[in-house]
Amino acid sequence: MLYSTIETLKKHQLSITDSRKKILELFIRSKSALAHADIETHSGTEFDRVTIYRTLQTFVEKGIIHTIPTTDNSVRYALCKEDCVSGHHHDDHVHFMCDECGTTYCLDHVTVPKINLPGGFTATQTDLVVSGKCIKCN
Amino acid sequence: MLYSTIETLKKHQLSITDSRKKILELFIRSKSALAHADIETHSGTEFDRVTIYRTLQTFVEKGIIHTIPTTDNSVRYALCKEDCVSGHHHDDHVHFMCDECGTTYCLDHVTVPKINLPGGFTATQTDLVVSGKCIKCN
DNA sequence: TACTGTATTGCAACATTGTTGCAAAATATT
């Protein structure tokens, strides 16, 4: 587990620091998406707020995590299995937000269908967010 | 034009005030989605920031406008033609965000396909946001 | 139109979230 965080950081030419290791571990352990606030909570007072912001920014730039559009305007980040490790972008799976518990899931096995856009519009990314009740709240 | 704003407000049992009329007009005139900041800009120093927040909240509650999930974590609101006037909820059309100019469009005529969720998950709403280049920037 | 109860607005103060510059500390390189 720890090994894979170091591996991932190295793979993206990032220096190995405590905050990066811990934050990346949080993502690997969590099966759902994390908001900045979640990370602040889970890592205790260990890291400065600013460090968390910068770490998340770096991870997004490097393609380790990606942001998820949400209906309630909270930024959430997710690391999505193999895809992320290999640095691909993750515009092909559906996200699910539970209205009850707020948990956000990456439904890696549900793919986003092709959308026919009006003339003059070209797509580079498609995000699909389904809201409702998750498996825990149903 | 003015008439229809008053009509809409009455239809939703809202009292007719200057801020509500002006903000609703902004939405009717704008063919794209608006962020809080856009409204502040377009209405000058006419209204208090707090009034704008509260007006938007009220409009969302009444089903006059709806929020759009965005990839860049800015809250945007849109009034979507006939649908909104009749008070339906707008979970059935695609939104488009231009990466270049930032404009957000409601593609009312592009519908969101049905998504097959894993067992235990139930959907109440589906939001689909396509990013790319819009007709003006292409 | 004037009167009265109710809803809305603007102000002030505050809370939360995110950003920037810079010195101190940690990491990578030799």
Place this chain on the structure above:
DNA sequence: AATATTTTGCAACAATGTTGCAATACAGTA
């Protein structure tokens, strides 16, 4: 182990959003 580079934490700031309350505007009725 020594040095160059990167990252961190702090402080200060900026932007965004929220709440309570008195003043004002609106809606309904005479």
